[in-house]
Amino acid sequence: MEKLTFKVQRYDPDKDKKPYIQNFTIPFKHGMTVLDGLIYIKENLDNTLSFRSSCRMGICGSCGMLINKLPMLACHTPIEELKKDTIEVRPLPNFPIIKDLIPDLTPLFEKHKSIKPYLIQDTEEVEKPTAEFLQAQGQLEEFVQFAYCVKCGLCMAACPTVATDKHFLGPQPLAQAYRYSADRRDAGAKERFKQTDTPHGLWLCHLAGACSEACPKGVDPALAIQLLKRATLADSFRLTKKKPQPSVAPSPEQKKPKIAVPEFTIKKPAAKS
Amino acid sequence: MEATSKQKAPLPNRLGIIGWAWAGRYKIERYLYTLHRLTGFGLLVYIALHLVANGSRLWGEEGWESTMNFLSNPGFKVGEYLVMAAFIYHALNGGRLILQHLGITLGKPKPPVYPYVDSMRRRRPLTWILLALIMALAIFMLVEFVISGA
Amino acid sequence: MRESYLKILQYITGIGIFFLVGLHLLISHLSSGDPTEWSSVSRRAASAGWLTIYILILIFGIYHGMHGVRGLILELSLPNKAVRVLNWAIVFIGLAIFGYAVSIPIHAF
Numbered sequence: 001m002e003k004l005t006f007k008v009q010r011y012d013p014d015k016d017k018k019p020y021i022q023n024f025t026i027p028f029k030h031g032m033t034v035l036d037g038l039i040y041i042k043e044n045l046d047n048t049l050s051f052r053s054s055c056r057m058g059i060c061g062s063c064g065m066l067i068n069k070l071p072m073l074a075c076h077t078p079i080e081e082l083k084k085d086t087i088e089v090r091p092l093p094n095f096p097i098i099k100d101l102i103p104d105l106t107p108l109f110e111k112h113k114s115i116k117p118y119l120i121q122d123t124e125e126v127e128k129p130t131a132e133f134l135q136a137q138g139q140l141e142e143f144v145q146f147a148y149c150v151k152c153g154l155c156m157a158a159c160p161t162v163a164t165d166k167h168f169l170g171p172q173p174l175a176q177a178y179r180y181s182a183d184r185r186d187a188g189a190k191e192r193f194k195q196t197d198t199p200h201g202l203w204l205c206h207l208a209g210a211c212s213e214a215c216p217k218g219v220d221p222a223l224a225i226q227l228l229k230r231a232t233l234a235d236s237f238r239l240t241k242k243k244p245q246p247s248v249a250p251s252p253e254q255k256k257p258k259i260a261v262p263e264f265t266i267k268k269p270a271a272k273s
Numbered sequence: 274m275e276a277t278s279k280q281k282a283p284l285p286n287r288l289g290i291i292g293w294a295w296a297g298r299y300k301i302e303r304y305l306y307t308l309h310r311l312t313g314f315g316l317l318v319y320i321a322l323h324l325v326a327n328g329s330r331l332w333g334e335e336g337w338e339s340t341m342n343f344l345s346n347p348g349f350k351v352g353e354y355l356v357m358a359a360f361i362y363h364a365l366n367g368g369r370l371i372l373q374h375l376g377i378t379l380g381k382p383k384p385p386v387y388p389y390v391d392s393m394r395r396r397r398p399l400t401w402i403l404l405a406l407i408m409a410l411a412i413f414m415l416v417e418f419v420i421s422g423a
Numbered sequence: 424m425r426e427s428y429l430k431i432l433q434y435i436t437g438i439g440i441f442f443l444v445g446l447h448l449l450i451s452h453l454s455s456g457d458p459t460e461w462s463s464v465s466r467r468a469a470s471a472g473w474l475t476i477y478i479l480i481l482i483f484g485i486y487h488g489m490h491g492v493r494g495l496i497l498e499l500s501l502p503n504k505a506v507r508v509l510n511w512a513i514v515f516i517g518l519a520i521f522g523y524a525v526s527i528p529i530h531a532f
Binding site for chain 1: 280281282283284285286287288289290291292293296297298299300302303305306307309310370373374375376379380381382383384385386387389391392393394
């Protein structure tokens with residue numbers, strides 16, 4: 001293909017009553033992404049086109065859009081993988097639109113904050129840290145997959161419950177609630193259950209699995225939510241054991257060196273008389 | 274996001290109830306959820322009609338026979354079969370959902386390695402086995418109770 | 424009451440309905456004669472075992488169905504303040520349906 005047609009949803013709140021589609025024709029270059037196409041449009045065809053982007057390498061989560069009817073990161077979507085020469089680009093559904101392709105992600109951030117996305121410990125170590133908490137590789141692997149979340153909002157756009165229920169927490173906050181509750185360094189699971197085990201909480205997830213399908217970082221929020229359900233049920237029926245307080249790394253003075261430090265081997269020059 | 278005096282409030286953009294049925298080119302598990310919802314609703318409607326029909330028992334044999342004559346219409350027979358198929362689907366898919374909601378059969382978290390395959394897609398063979406079982410039971414019911422008129 | 428208690432009841436009633444309704448269909452259709460014939464209906468109506476099965480199916484079925492309806496209504500962005508009203512409405516409607524439905528087999532017994 002030599003030319004691409006971009007069908008972009010436009011909406012200027014100061015001029016338009018409702019969104020409309022505008023077509024742009026751009027030249028195709030091997031290896032270009034949807035973001036490259038949008039940047040070309042902004043630089044050469046219409047500099048009023050508005051969209052978010054930052055890292056252009058799939059790590060910041062800014063450029064989430066609905067591309068050919070699936071939520072994707074524009075920078076992470078090569079045109080060739082779409083196998084079409086007509087690319088339809090709309091803003092993420094289930095988020096209010098500020099302008100053109102820019103969604104208002106405040107609902108996501110507010111819900112994320114509400115589940116207390118930080119380690120909660122009742123030791124002084126959290127407030128006045130002396131050393132890092134120790135954690136075995138196996139303990140890390142229980143939750144590290146869910147720590148890769150970049151808060152792009154694609155999972156929220158894919159979720160059928162978020163489509164109708166503005167009070168539902170959504171896949172991202174629920175997955176992060178599990179990420180922190182499953183962390184052996186955390187003791188705040190019960191506090192988070194007060195937010196998640198509610199009428200608009202995790203039980204409105206019906207395992208459609210679209211969130212995991214849409215996630216660009218392989219976080220698999222659907223798995224996190226089902227594991228959170230298991231943890232919640234275990235807590236409701238008092239089947240969970242209290243987590244032992246995590247230990248901190250010993251200071252170098254407390255640690256015995258595994259290999260004896262060798263004597264200073266370079267001989268000092270004899271003092272000149 | 275609050276609108277300032279110069280800025281207009283962001284435009285609402287929720288998919289609404291249409292989002293339950295179709296929201297994009299997702300894989301089959303998304304539509305198993307939609308079908309679960311539809312069959313549940315269909316079964317609710319059936320239960321209401323079933324209770325009303327059964328209430329005719331209280332009018333004695335005459336009342337019961339006239340209700341059964343009314344329900345022997347071919348349209349109702351088709352409806353009855355659809356209810357049976359909906360029950361089979363809802364029950365077996367519900368069983369899958371109960372197991373997966375309890376984290377059973379979904380596997381353990383693994384650090385993600387590209388190309389990412391999520392837990393539901395890793396368990397796709399089990400989903401196909403379940404759908405095959407549903408189809409087999411639905412066909413068996415069709416042959417046994419509808420075609421042979423039992 | 425925590426939502427998780429309501430949900431575990433949903434799972435239990437779902438499994439219960441599967442076995443009870445399966446039993447209801449299998450026994451009705453495997454026994455000789457047409458299960459919808461008046462003689463067959465009256466024979467089942469006079470049986471204490473069948474009465475127990477019907478009452479159990481009603482309890483499990485109404486709970487499972489009403490909980491599902493409650494979930495559907497919650498998903499339509501019902502505000503948190505209205506959740507209590509919804510809960511009580513579901514309870515009353517469920518009890519009303521149960522009251523009507525259970526009177527049929529009891530009366531026929």
